[in-house]
Protein backbone atom coordinates (compact mmCIF):
# COMPACT_ATOMS: atom_id res chain seq x y z
CA UNK A 419 0.00 0.00 0.00
CA UNK A 420 2.81 2.36 0.90
CA UNK A 421 4.50 1.69 -2.43
CA UNK A 422 1.32 2.17 -4.43
CA UNK A 423 0.50 5.46 -2.68
CA UNK A 424 4.09 6.65 -3.17
CA UNK A 425 3.86 5.87 -6.88
CA UNK A 426 0.69 7.98 -6.95
CA UNK A 427 2.81 10.92 -5.79
CA UNK A 428 2.12 10.88 -2.07
CA UNK A 429 4.86 11.08 0.53
CA UNK A 430 4.24 8.00 2.68
CA UNK A 431 5.53 6.68 6.00
CA UNK A 432 4.60 3.09 6.90
CA UNK A 433 4.81 3.03 10.68
CA UNK A 434 3.67 0.70 13.48
CA UNK A 435 0.87 2.58 15.23
CA UNK A 436 2.43 2.52 18.68
CA UNK A 437 5.45 4.42 17.31
CA UNK A 438 3.40 7.39 16.11
CA UNK A 439 3.55 10.26 18.58
CA UNK A 440 2.05 13.08 16.57
CA UNK A 441 -0.14 13.18 13.46
CA UNK A 442 0.49 16.89 12.85
CA UNK A 443 2.95 16.28 9.97
CA UNK A 444 0.41 14.12 8.13
CA UNK A 445 -2.41 15.06 5.79
CA UNK A 446 -4.10 11.65 5.63
CA UNK A 447 -3.94 8.23 7.27
CA UNK A 448 -4.52 4.59 6.35
CA UNK A 449 -5.11 2.50 9.48
CA UNK A 450 -4.77 -1.27 9.32
CA UNK A 451 -5.28 -4.02 11.85
CA UNK A 452 -5.59 -7.75 11.86
CA UNK A 453 -8.61 -9.27 13.57
CA UNK A 454 -7.87 -11.41 16.58
CA UNK A 455 -10.55 -13.14 18.64
CA UNK A 456 -13.21 -11.13 16.80
CA UNK A 457 -11.61 -7.79 17.70
CA UNK A 458 -9.18 -5.30 16.14
CA UNK A 459 -5.74 -5.18 17.74
CA UNK A 460 -5.69 -3.16 20.96
CA UNK A 461 -2.83 -1.17 19.49
CA UNK A 462 -5.11 0.05 16.68
CA UNK A 463 -7.99 1.00 18.98
CA UNK A 464 -5.61 2.79 21.37
CA UNK A 465 -4.12 4.67 18.41
CA UNK A 466 -7.51 5.79 17.12
CA UNK A 467 -8.53 6.91 20.62
CA UNK A 468 -5.29 8.78 21.23
CA UNK A 469 -5.42 10.58 17.88
CA UNK A 470 -9.18 10.85 17.55
CA UNK A 471 -9.27 14.65 17.10
CA UNK A 472 -6.43 14.71 14.57
CA UNK A 473 -8.00 11.84 12.60
CA UNK A 474 -11.32 13.67 12.49
CA UNK A 475 -9.59 16.50 10.61
CA UNK A 476 -8.04 14.38 7.83
CA UNK A 477 -9.14 11.77 5.29
CA UNK A 478 -8.75 8.32 6.87
CA UNK A 479 -9.06 4.89 5.30
CA UNK A 480 -9.28 1.69 7.35
CA UNK A 481 -8.50 -1.91 6.48
CA UNK A 482 -8.41 -5.22 8.27
CA UNK A 483 -6.92 -8.63 7.62
CA UNK A 484 -8.56 -11.75 8.89
CA UNK A 485 -9.30 -15.34 8.09
CA UNK A 486 -13.07 -14.96 7.85
CA UNK A 487 -12.39 -13.05 4.63
CA UNK A 488 -10.80 -16.11 3.01
CA UNK A 489 -14.28 -16.30 1.55
CA UNK A 490 -15.46 -12.91 0.40
CA UNK A 491 -19.18 -13.15 1.09
CA UNK A 492 -21.69 -10.54 2.26
CA UNK A 493 -22.01 -12.47 5.52
CA UNK A 494 -18.26 -12.53 6.18
CA UNK A 495 -17.95 -8.83 5.32
CA UNK A 496 -20.70 -7.99 7.79
CA UNK A 497 -19.12 -10.18 10.47
CA UNK A 498 -15.75 -8.54 9.90
CA UNK A 499 -17.29 -5.06 9.96
CA UNK A 500 -18.75 -6.02 13.34
CA UNK A 501 -15.33 -7.17 14.60
CA UNK A 502 -13.89 -3.82 13.52
CA UNK A 503 -16.59 -1.79 15.32
CA UNK A 504 -14.40 -0.75 18.28
CA UNK A 505 -12.05 0.89 15.78
CA UNK A 506 -14.66 2.23 13.37
CA UNK A 507 -16.53 3.91 16.22
CA UNK A 508 -13.49 6.13 16.72
CA UNK A 509 -13.03 7.11 13.08
CA UNK A 510 -15.76 9.57 12.17
CA UNK A 511 -16.14 9.28 8.40
CA UNK A 512 -13.62 6.92 6.83
CA UNK A 513 -13.17 7.49 3.09
CA UNK A 514 -13.18 3.71 2.70
CA UNK A 515 -13.09 0.52 4.75
CA UNK A 516 -11.65 -2.70 3.29
CA UNK A 517 -11.62 -6.25 4.64
CA UNK A 518 -8.79 -8.38 3.32
CA UNK A 519 -7.98 -12.04 3.81
CA UNK A 520 -4.87 -12.56 5.89
CA UNK A 521 -2.46 -15.35 6.67
CA UNK A 522 -1.79 -17.69 9.51
CA UNK A 523 1.60 -19.14 10.29
CA UNK A 524 1.33 -21.71 13.08
CA UNK A 525 5.06 -21.36 13.74
CA UNK A 526 4.47 -17.79 14.94
CA UNK A 527 1.76 -18.70 17.45
CA UNK A 528 2.50 -19.16 21.11
CA UNK A 529 2.28 -22.62 22.58
CA UNK A 530 -1.36 -22.39 23.66
CA UNK A 531 -2.58 -21.01 20.34
CA UNK A 532 -0.54 -23.55 18.40
CA UNK A 533 -2.18 -26.26 20.45
CA UNK A 534 -5.62 -24.76 19.78
CA UNK A 535 -4.86 -24.45 16.06
CA UNK A 536 -3.68 -28.03 15.86
CA UNK A 537 -6.86 -29.32 17.45
CA UNK A 538 -9.28 -26.95 15.74
CA UNK A 539 -11.71 -28.96 13.67
CA UNK A 540 -13.60 -26.00 12.18
CA UNK A 541 -10.86 -24.94 9.76
CA UNK A 542 -10.92 -21.43 11.27
CA UNK A 543 -7.27 -21.73 12.29
CA UNK A 544 -5.96 -23.44 9.19
CA UNK A 545 -2.40 -22.48 8.27
CA UNK A 546 -1.93 -20.61 5.00
CA UNK A 547 -1.55 -17.30 3.23
CA UNK A 548 -4.69 -15.91 1.61
CA UNK A 549 -3.48 -12.36 1.04
CA UNK A 550 -4.64 -11.20 -2.37
CA UNK A 551 -1.93 -8.74 -3.35
CA UNK A 552 -3.73 -7.66 -6.53
CA UNK A 553 -6.80 -6.72 -4.50
CA UNK A 554 -4.64 -4.94 -1.92
CA UNK A 555 -2.77 -2.97 -4.61
CA UNK A 556 -6.01 -2.12 -6.40
CA UNK A 557 -7.56 -0.79 -3.21
CA UNK A 558 -4.52 1.36 -2.46
CA UNK A 559 -4.53 2.63 -6.06
CA UNK A 560 -8.15 3.72 -5.74
CA UNK A 561 -7.49 5.42 -2.42
CA UNK A 562 -4.95 8.01 -3.50
CA UNK A 563 -7.47 10.44 -5.03
CA UNK A 564 -9.67 10.26 -1.96
CA UNK A 565 -6.80 10.80 0.47
CA UNK A 566 -5.50 13.91 -1.28
Ligand SMILES: Cc1cc2nc3c(=O)[nH]c(=O)nc-3n(C[C@H](O)[C@H](O)[C@H](O)COP(=O)(O)O)c2cc1C
Nearest residue numbers: 452453454455456457483484485486487520521522
Ligand atom coordinates in the same frame (compact mmCIF):
# COMPACT_ATOMS: atom_id res chain seq x y z
C1 LIG B 1 -5.24 -15.83 17.97
C2 LIG B 1 -5.86 -15.50 16.65
C3 LIG B 1 -7.19 -15.12 16.59
C4 LIG B 1 -7.78 -14.80 15.35
N1 LIG B 1 -9.08 -14.43 15.34
C5 LIG B 1 -9.65 -14.10 14.14
C6 LIG B 1 -11.01 -13.70 14.08
O1 LIG B 1 -11.71 -13.62 15.08
N2 LIG B 1 -11.54 -13.39 12.86
C7 LIG B 1 -10.79 -13.44 11.71
O2 LIG B 1 -11.33 -13.15 10.63
N3 LIG B 1 -9.49 -13.82 11.75
C8 LIG B 1 -8.92 -14.15 12.93
N4 LIG B 1 -7.59 -14.52 12.98
C9 LIG B 1 -6.81 -14.50 11.76
C10 LIG B 1 -5.92 -13.28 11.66
O3 LIG B 1 -6.67 -12.09 11.58
C11 LIG B 1 -5.05 -13.38 10.40
O4 LIG B 1 -4.30 -14.55 10.53
C12 LIG B 1 -4.18 -12.18 10.22
O5 LIG B 1 -3.66 -12.18 8.91
C13 LIG B 1 -3.06 -12.19 11.27
O6 LIG B 1 -2.24 -11.08 11.13
P1 LIG B 1 -1.21 -10.75 12.33
O7 LIG B 1 -0.40 -12.00 12.53
O8 LIG B 1 -0.43 -9.60 11.79
O9 LIG B 1 -2.04 -10.41 13.54
C14 LIG B 1 -7.00 -14.85 14.17
C15 LIG B 1 -5.65 -15.23 14.25
C16 LIG B 1 -5.08 -15.56 15.46
C17 LIG B 1 -3.64 -15.96 15.51
